[in-house]
């Protein structure tokens with residue numbers, strides 16, 4: 001469904017509409033040429049200027065179908081996901097290590113990826129199975145080891161949690177991924193770790209692509225004030241509408257794993273309005289009250305596809321109406337989805353103008369005023385500024 005320049009994808013459809021990115025993209029990373037001896041070193045990326053490394057939920061596990069490639073990008077770096085023959089999920093840099101073609105239009109069969117350009121075929125662990133397609137056999141015989149090393153896929157670590165595929169977006173993909181569960185575990189993302197009983201919920205999900213800044217979408221989802229004004233007519237809660245001017249007590253909890261804000265009504269502090277929890281780098285939980293008793297929780301995952309391109313996966317968990325027949329009867333999923341689409345369109349109206357103003361430097365820092373209830377946003381931007389992107393190594397280009 002295309003609407004107001006945002007692309008909405010229903011669960012199950014995600015992969016049919018996604019194309020690899022890489023055309024018309026202004027890069028996040030500056031380019032410069034450095035001369036060393038007879039080589040020019042093209043530093044395609046000095047560093048991610050505003051990018052943030054860490055574990056990101058990229059897609060629901062069920063989107064990875066047999067022999068199907070799921071394309072996406074992180075900060076304009078083209079990547080792909082697939083499930084190999086042992087059901088291990090692989091996240092591969094979508095650049096063939098032979099001469100740099102994309103795997104789009106190539107083939108995936110039983111966990112083996114074939115490049116559409118010269119037919120190099122890679123095992124899921126990343127080594128090339130048919131170097132003889134790329135060079136003469138006498139060269140292979142004498143140089144096998146060095147060729148095999150060069151022609152190897154680059155991968156990021158992946159992990160499955162709560163039926164999401166996570167990747168560890170780090171400074172450099174590796175040719176030698178060692179899977180160490182202990183060290184990899186992005187525990188802080190798990191719903192159970194936050195007090196929810198994940199198996200007591202059912203959920204539905206949507207995926208939305210925005211043409212605007214990733215960090216601004218997160219800011220928007222942390223922003224309590226706009227909910228009344230922007231979404232007042234859409235959210236089916238009588239307490240949420242344009243005419244209500246609600247004042248809140250706000251309690252903020254911060255630790256190394258999250259920033260949380262709990263809002264209760266000023267005139268009745270025992271009554272909680274909502275809790276918003278930011279789990280860096282890209283996840284937000286929205287719910288009410290004690291998590292073990294909360295009837296619903298919304299999980300919003302923000303994926304920085306590239307410059308002015310971001311994706312949000314929204315998963316709405318709820319405890320009631322577990323019964324599928326009941327769900328179908330009231331068309332709950334469809335109504336829920338339509339509400340999400342409407343809410344995102346409303347936000348997008350604002351986000352695109354805000355991104356535009358910021359990107360064009362039309363707003364100076366001292367012109368932005370964060371007031372009382374914006375406290376969580378202030379903490380969010382503090383966290384954001386303190387992230388130190390690491391250096392990405394450049395590519396060597398022959399003269």
Ligand code: FES
Pocket residue numbers: 096097098099100101115116117118119120
């Ligand atoms: S570029 Fe992929 S096989 Fe040559």
Ligand SMILES: [Fe+2]
Pocket residue numbers: 220221226227230231343347
């Ligand atoms: Fe919103």
